[in-house]
Amino acid sequence: MADPILFRPLPLRSRIARNRIVLAPMAQYSGIDGMPQDWHLANLATRAVGGAGIVFTEVAYVAPDARISAGCLGLWNDAQEAAFAGITRFIAGQGALSAIQVGHAGRKGSTTKAWEGGKPRRPADGGWNLVGPTDQPWSDASNIPRAMDAGMIADAVAAFAATAARARRAGFDIFEIHAAHGYLLNEFLSPLVNTRDDQYGGDPVRRSRFLMEVIDAVRGEWPDHLPLFIRLSCSDWVPGGITIDDTVELCRRIAARGDVDLIDCSSGGVDPRQQIAFFPGYQVPFADAIRNRAGIATGAVGMIQSPFQAEEVLANGRADLIFLGRTLLADPHWPLHAARTLGAEVRWADQYLRATRF
Numbered sequence: 001m002a003d004p005i006l007f008r009p010l011p012l013r014s015r016i017a018r019n020r021i022v023l024a025p026m027a028q029y030s031g032i033d034g035m036p037q038d039w040h041l042a043n044l045a046t047r048a049v050g051g052a053g054i055v056f057t058e059v060a061y062v063a064p065d066a067r068i069s070a071g072c073l074g075l076w077n078d079a080q081e082a083a084f085a086g087i088t089r090f091i092a093g094q095g096a097l098s099a100i101q102v103g104h105a106g107r108k109g110s111t112t113k114a115w116e117g118g119k120p121r122r123p124a125d126g127g128w129n130l131v132g133p134t135d136q137p138w139s140d141a142s143n144i145p146r147a148m149d150a151g152m153i154a155d156a157v158a159a160f161a162a163t164a165a166r167a168r169r170a171g172f173d174i175f176e177i178h179a180a181h182g183y184l185l186n187e188f189l190s191p192l193v194n195t196r197d198d199q200y201g202g203d204p205v206r207r208s209r210f211l212m213e214v215i216d217a218v219r220g221e222w223p224d225h226l227p228l229f230i231r232l233s234c235s236d237w238v239p240g241g242i243t244i245d246d247t248v249e250l251c252r253r254i255a256a257r258g259d260v261d262l263i264d265c266s267s268g269g270v271d272p273r274q275q276i277a278f279f280p281g282y283q284v285p286f287a288d289a290i291r292n293r294a295g296i297a298t299g300a301v302g303m304i305q306s307p308f309q310a311e312e313v314l315a316n317g318r319a320d321l322i323f324l325g326r327t328l329l330a331d332p333h334w335p336l337h338a339a340r341t342l343g344a345e346v347r348w349a350d351q352y353l354r355a356t357r358f
Helices: 038-049 078-093 150-169 184-189 209-221 244-257 284-294 307-315 326-330 334-342 350-357
Strands: 010-012 015-017 021-023 054-056 097-103 174-179 228-233 262-266 297-301 321-324
Touching: 021 334, 038 054, 038 078, 054 174, 078 097, 078 150, 097 150, 150 174, 150 209, 174 184, 174 209, 184 209, 184 228, 209 228, 209 244, 228 244, 244 284, 262 284, 284 297, 307 321, 307 334, 321 326, 326 334
Parallel strands: 021 054, 021 321, 054 097, 097 174, 174 228, 228 262, 262 297, 297 321
Antiparallel strands: 010 015
């Protein structure tokens, strides 16, 4: 295959991704007090060495009580900022762009780690109090959140801005606002959860007000020359919830602002009643619809495994980037192997040149 699109550089404001392959944010539940550990450096460094164009951290939370679990990462203090700076330096040294996803868990926070069952942790047992659009819990077993008033929303917006400033100082190239998977910003967007009747609830414009305020606040700290992404749940997969048509309309309004560069197109997570049929590329139609109907660049994610499938998505104008999660967890050097499969010329790390003949 001559000049596969998967391996063409992609300009993103002042940055250039060396190819269209992205390590998607994948929670590792291995932080201590929000701090990245040796595990995180090894995990992210391996994917940079393995040839990914953009290497995303897992989501980093804006405050201790904004996390999913005690093992989740954060970026709310100087020590965390310094630890992330070491990671971004290594990633840059391998020719990849470093990216950080930032979020607030909302009513889905204060749980045990995934491999401990993700069970709710009560404040009396080392957990913390939760917040959300209303006081309705995510499930019958979940902790009950406190409905956020305007002051609490303003505090959360300010926390996103403070984290953006820290991400800038830590050397990240890309900042992504996490507004998907049933976490706080997604909770405000979804009519299944947001039943408020104030300026932050009601019609789709008011339900998106919190997100728009976060975008404004982040851009106040995140320089204009650096790209800003947003991850959205493009469908709630529940009747009465967000649909792709709703998300296209939201993205048209986001695109008109001019300060967001790409929509990372995921889905689900806001309601345990969701019904999702999983198969390779099951979320690609969301990226396709938003790119071609809303006029903004998109990233496709969701069990994409084959280099030929990734190339098809790009070649047919269905997305601009390919986000790989489990695929890159299983094979950190998937980009190098994909280049060989598609006939692209790529640069291996000097230390690995002996492996290129196999």
